[in-house]
Amino acid sequence: MSALARRGREEPADLDALDQAKVVLRTDLPRFLIVVVSQNLVEQTGKFADTFALCGYDSVQLVNAYLMQQRVKQPVFLGVSISGSAKPPKYWGWLC
Numbered sequence: 001m002s003a004l005a006r007r008g009r010e011e012p013a014d015l016d017a018l019d020q021a022k023v024v025l026r027t028d029l030p031r032f033l034i035v036v037v038s039q040n041l042v043e044q045t046g047k048f049a050d051t052f053a054l055c056g057y058d059s060v061q062l063v064n065a066y067l068m069q070q071r072v073k074q075p076v077f078l079g080v081s082i083s084g085s086a087k088p089p090k091y092w093g094w095l096c
Contacts, residue, residue, distance in 0.1 A: 001022065001025065004018045004021055004022055004025075035064050035067060035068055040067070041060070041063055041064065041067060044063040044066070044067070045059045045060050045063045046059075048062050048063050048066075065077075
């Protein structure tokens with residue numbers, strides 16, 4: 001939401017589209033699995049960054065997906081938009 005608010009301040013002409021995006025996001029929130037930043041996530045992030053030569057935030061996203069996938073035992077998609085898909089993924093990830 002903060003990114004959408006910032007975009008609205010930077011590009012006032014986009015406010016209508018941003019308002020629509022906020023409605024869609026609020027509607028989809030119950031499908032999100034929230035992962036809290038924990039000591040385990042931080043430690044795994046360092047290991048993944050070293051192993052896969054990732055930048056910090058990329059490593060956080062990868063570890064987040066990895067930990068969620070272990071938890072739900074199903075494929076996890078982070079910030080993926082699948083247009084034209086008949087069936088969206090069961091779980092979406094969002095780092096908080």
